[in-house]
Amino acid sequence: MATIFLRRMGFDPKGSVLLSWMCDEERGGGLGVQYLVKKGLLKGDFGICPEPTDGSLRYAHPGILRGYITYKAEPAHVARPYPFGDNALQKAVRAYLALDKINERLEKIKLDDLPSPRLVIAVLNAGEVANVHPSKATFWFDRRIVPGVEGETHDEAIAEIRGALDRLKAEREGYDYELVVTSRRPVLQAPKDDTFTGIVQQAFEEVMGRPVPTLRWEGACDAAWIQQENATDLLVISPAKWDDMAAPDEKLDIEDYLNYIKVFMRTLVLALS
Numbered sequence: 001m002a003t004i005f006l007r008r009m010g011f012d013p014k015g016s017v018l019l020s021w022m023c024d025e026e027r028g029g030g031l032g033v034q035y036l037v038k039k040g041l042l043k044g045d046f047g048i049c050p051e052p053t054d055g056s057l058r059y060a061h062p063g064i065l066r067g068y069i070t071y072k073a074e075p076a077h078v079a080r081p082y083p084f085g086d087n088a089l090q091k092a093v094r095a096y097l098a099l100d101k102i103n104e105r106l107e108k109i110k111l112d113d114l115p116s117p118r119l120v121i122a123v124l125n126a127g128e129v130a131n132v133h134p135s136k137a138t139f140w141f142d143r144r145i146v147p148g149v150e151g152e153t154h155d156e157a158i159a160e161i162r163g164a165l166d167r168l169k170a171e172r173e174g175y176d177y178e179l180v181v182t183s184r185r186p187v188l189q190a191p192k193d194d195t196f197t198g199i200v201q202q203a204f205e206e207v208m209g210r211p212v213p214t215l216r217w218e219g220a221c222d223a224a225w226i227q228q229e230n231a232t233d234l235l236v237i238s239p240a241k242w243d244d245m246a247a248p249d250e251k252l253d254i255e256d257y258l259n260y261i262k263v264f265m266r267t268l269v270l271a272l273s
Contacts, residue, residue, distance in 0.1 A: 002264035013272035018044060022222050028066060028183030033222040037229045046196040046233040046271065048264065049223035052240035055256070057200055058217030059235055062114070063145035063187040063224065065157050068123075068138050069095060069165070070178040075135040082133050085174050089126040092137035095177065096121050098164045099141065109149060113216050117146045119161070147187040147216075154184050188217075188224040188234065196233045196271065203266035207259060212237075237263075 003017055020042060024032035036042045071091035074084045086094070099119055106117040120142045127134035143157045158181065169175040190197060192214065204212035219242070223234040239256035 001261045002268060005261065006265055006268060011269065013268065015045075015272050017268065017272070018042070018047075025222050028064075028185060029222050029225055030183075033225045037225055042226050043230050044226075044232050047223065047226065047235075048200070048267070049221050049234060049236045050238035050240070050260075051217075051219060051221045051223075051236050052242045052245045053217060053219075053237050054242055055237075055239045055260075056213040056215055057197070057204070057235060057237045058215055058219075059188075059190040059192050059194075059197060060147055061188045061217040061220050061224070061236065062117070062147065063154060064183055064185040064220050065143040065145060065154050065181065066141065066183040066185075067179060067181040068140045070136065070138040070180075071095065071175070072136050073134070073174065076133045078131050078133055086172070087133040087135070088137040089134040091172075091175055091177075092124060092126060092139055094172070094175075095165055095168060096124070096139060098168050099161060102160055102164060109146075111146065111149070114146055115144075115218050117144055117149065117152055119143045119157075144220075145187060147189050154186075185220055186224045186228040188221070188227055188236070190227070190233050190235055194233055197235060199270045200235055200237065200263075200267050203270055204263050207262045207266055 003019065006013075020036065022029070022032040024030060028034075033042065069092075071088045073086065073088040073091065076082055076084065076087075099121060103119040106119060109116045121139050122142060123140040124137065125139070126137035141161070143161070145154055145157060146152050162179065165175075165177055165179070169177065197214070201212055201214065217236055219236075221236060223236060226232050227234045239260045240252055244250045
């Protein structure tokens with residue numbers, strides 16, 4: 001709406017404005033932002049990603065390492081004791097407990113403006129029927145990579161996960177595993193004192209009559225892919241509420257919506273006049 005209103009008002013920007021609506025963001029962006037970036041279709045000097053930030057301006061966020069781990073075993077009927085050591089589900093549970101120790105370590109890292117880094121196992125699928133020992137078990141992990149913490153890189157994170165699984169494999173027979181990484185979303189890190197950050201802060205204060213809180217963000221978004229590929233200054237800001245995101249009653253206050261259209265309009269005028 002900001003660009004529509006400016007165009008109707010006759011604003012002639014000294015540059016071009018690109019609008020993009022993304023798909024596949026929750027699955028890592030392989031069919032959305034990553035595809036467009038690789039095609040060279042998302043280039044610019046600066047940009048805004050309107051993810052839910054409760055009205056604050058966010059200049060950095062964690063990266064994400066996401067994937068799944070699979071264990072296999074011989075099938076057997078549960079009427080008899082399992083003759084092959086541990087079945088696939090038992091292997092996956094032991095692996096889960098080993099990886100949870102990584103999360104316990106990460107939770108001890110305390111930050112002033114972001115949650116601790118974390119490794120979460122959110123999905124586990126195993127077995128087919130109740131009377132057969134599971135021959136396959138797969139669980140998904142989500143590892144949040146926090147910027148600015150020593151050792152917090154995608155490579156270090158995957159090495160730590162593999163290390164835990166390899167130790168388990170060395171200790172117990174038959175614990176071969178398959179690990180597949182499905183997403184390595186980068187961290188977003190724009191300079192807090194960047195020129196474009198100052199422009200957005202100025203636009204906000206002129207419209208709202210108060211400074212905008214400028215913080216790092218606990219979420220993650222497609223903007224990080226664009227920044228990594230093009231070194232584009234990208235910030236995250238919108239009036240949408242973080243706690244309402246993906247909830248049945250997700251909503252946006254009309255007054256907030258209109259005010260942030262004005263903020264985005266003023267940002268474009270300041271940046272492109």
